[in-house]
Amino acid sequence: MWVTFNRPHRSNALTPGMISKLKALLEAHRSDPSVRVLVLTGKGKYFSSGMDLSAANQADMQQRVGTGTAGSDATLLWESLRTFPKPIIARINGPAMGGGWGLLFTTDIRLAVRSAEFSFSEVKRGIVPAIISAYVVPQLGPFHAKQLFLTGEKISAEKAQEIGFLSGVVDTEEELDRETLRYVRVVLGNGPGAMSHVKSAVQFVSTHAHPENLRYVQELFDAAVVTSPEALYGMACFMQKAQPDWTQFLREQAKL
Incomplete structure (x- = not known):
């Protein structure tokens, strides 16, 4: 089964509706024997630029924060x-930013074109990469995670492979298709029950996504990601295509 993020005009930014639909799709096919493998990709130049920070989705997100959802x-x-x-x-066809990159840490095999770039840009908008930290830190380690979270800098596909994030890097989308289909054929040749148990075993012995960790990052998300003055200021600057002046922001906050 192939799932494609299809908002190329918005760099495949994720909306609450997309999140709900993808979650429903996963639940519908979790026990479907006709689905043996899932391929995630994006349409256009981007894999995904992360959460949609447009004004409409900010309002929707703030309402959801208010209801705790x-x-x-x-x-x-x-x-x-x-x-x-x-x-x-x-199948990473282009840049993956913020939550778009964070989502990829839930996947098992990751292939990217050489032109793909990756960044956790949340801090540049005054946002905390809270929920995704539960998945990023165990895989990249605290050192790489903090460097990427704190700087918000982009890294190349080659660097992403170097730090252990990518399974492979290819030059063109045609090669990306060939390599993706090669992996599809490989996993289709394996026992579906055995692969399911392998995933469960790895998840069990890994330290990430423990319930207490998830509760903490979910509370942090609700408290700091959308409703804080810093996040609201950072997102407003983003919408206006303006560089945030964090020094001035702190001065203004100190007056309150």
Whole structure:
């Protein structure tokens, strides 16, 4: 089964509706014997630029924070992906930013074109990469995670492979298709029950996504990601295509 993020005009930014639909799709096919492997990709130049920070989606997100469902919606999707019993192959056709990159840490095999770039850009907008930290830190380690979270800098596909994030890097989309299909054929040749147990075993022995960790990052998401003055200021600057002046922001906050 192939799933394609299809908002190329918005760099495949994720909306609450997309999150709900993908979660429902995963649950519908979790026990479907006709689905043996899941391929995630994006249409156009981007894999995904992360959460949609447009004004409309900010309002929707703030409403969800008010009802306590914003963090839980994202957490449930990430957990649905992480615990999906079939292999998930990421066909990374272009840049993956913020939550778009974080989502990829729930996949099992990751292939990217050489032109793809990756960044956790949340801090540049005054946002905390809270929920995704539960998945990023165990895989990259605290050192790489903090460097990427704190700087928000982009890294190349080659660097992403160097730090252990990518399974392979290819030059063109044609090669990406060939390599993706090669992996599809490989996993289709394996026992589906055995692969499901392999995923469960790895998830069990790994230290990430323990319930107490998920509760903490979900609460942090609700408290700091959308409703804080810093996040609101950072997102407003983003919408205006302006560089945030954090020094001035802190001065203004000190007056309150």
